[in-house]
Amino acid sequence: MVSKLSLALGIYCWAMSVVQAQEVEFVGESLQVAPSGYIQLDWSGEAEFFWLEQAKDSLFEETKVIYRGPDKASFVSGLLDGQYYYRVKANEGEWSNVLQVQVQHQSLNLALTLSGLGLLVFSLTSVVIIKGSRSTPSTS
């Protein structure tokens, strides 16, 4: 009787762990755009150990392990332009849904134009302050 019970309990625990492992999935949309080359990856599921992979193709033929450990999030940055695919699994469980990230950095021309504008505003502000504090008596 006791051995039957322990067998049933064992099967139940195994089934639960499989169910929990299969429940690992990314939080949020499965297609995301990262215009600055960084992305926050969060996933749900209960396990002591997660395995996060990145690939440049949707079939995950060439993968890179991004993280192995107990955390349920990872921040990825410094990505070049292109498509990136991510998947995560718990312990020996099934892989999660695939998260596709599209990296398309902003226009360099826009960045340089805005920087030029910023330099102009900063320079003129400095000139007004320095000239003002030199030429204006404290109270006149």
Add this chain to the structure above:
Amino acid sequence: MNHQSFIISPETGWILLAVLSALWIFLGVYWGKKAKNMDGFMLAGRNVGLAFGAATAMATWVTSNTTMLAPQFALQLGIWGMIAYSTASFGLFLFAPLANRIKALMPTGYTSGDFIRLRYGKFTWYVFLVISIFYGFTWLVSMGMAGGILMNAIAGIPYELGMTVILGVCVVYTLFGGLYAVIGTDFIQSLIILIGIVVVGVGVLTQVDFGHIYINVLDEKPMLLNALMPAAIMSVFNNLLFGLGEVFHSNVWWSRAFAMREKIGKKAYLLSGLFWFPVPIAAGFIALTSGSLGVNITSPDMVGPLVASHVLGQAGAVIVFAVFFCSLASSIDSLLAATSDLITEDIYRKMINPKAGEKLLRKVSAGIIIGLGVLAWAFCMPRIGTLATVLFFAGPMVGSTIWPIVTGLFWRKANAKGAMLGMILGSSIGLVAYFQLGWYTASLIGAAVSMVTVLVCTYLFPDDFEWNTLNESKSQE
């Protein structure tokens, strides 16, 4: 909230929290005894010297924004991000000459709002108050959030509890001590922060090799080393102008200018800028080591505490905890005091009850400090976004105040039309940029639009302002 493993046990975290909280409350109450009147409570008797003046400015500027956001900048935007953050020191450098000018023009002034009201009139003042209070509150919320995030990440203290304790402690000691307590605690906090940063820096340098860091970043995060990364390039002047706008308009900095002895302000702000400048570079650098150290970053705003604690181990995590607690407390207390001054002086005394006596004003000020704390707590509870997104939402607004403040202090011809339109147009168009282009463009666009507006209005409608109007004690005689 992201799940991650904790660095010190929750028990150790709670003990640290209790000890630091008791220390600041004790010091706040002790220094608060000096505040005999409203000038004492709001402006520390207008007698703050160079050492305390420089230390309070430096400590206030080393906020969660430096210890948590500077590493976040480096992790998101690479080398340019690190440099971008350190440009915020220009806010302190350029405010140095303004501090002396402010003190000379308004020897009996209380708030930045006083200046706008006297210089540009009521309507511009209303717009300014909306911007200034919104910004102060956003900063306060971002700081409360940072406290909760930090204590959760390091010690596993639930976000809600950690955030509540740090806000509560700062409310209590600011309530008792006013600006005396704020400046006194800032002095000690700035020493702890500087020592802690040196310890963390030495710890990182002894454990990692520059060549290894470079190769790791080049392999894993190549865009961070790209000198032409568009978002990073845009962030440099955006952050610089955001810092300028923050310091120039905020009552946190004006109240210190009023509190310092005559001609001390310039030296104090220059010194604080010099001390502050290397802090974000050091803090940012450690973020770039996260990959080679194998530290998983669960949220970008946690990269600094996570790497520092990883490098220094359990004992080091205690130092990190103390440094971050101090950097948060030194800013939260300043914000509570300065925003409460602004609301008490500019809204209650100037708009609602001009005949209010000192006792009543002190009560109102205390009520506002408590109210601000409770409101900030309510906004912090849902943890709205990352620190950068919360704080930079106020970016276009503060950027749009730079030119109205600067020209108002130095140009007789600067006028209310230019100041008001500059703030409204700069804020509006900057907010469009925030949503259309990204948070790293909003302050820049806001400041540029405001500058053009002020210049055009000064040319079209020149004023002839009488500087003595700013000295209320003279104009009342």
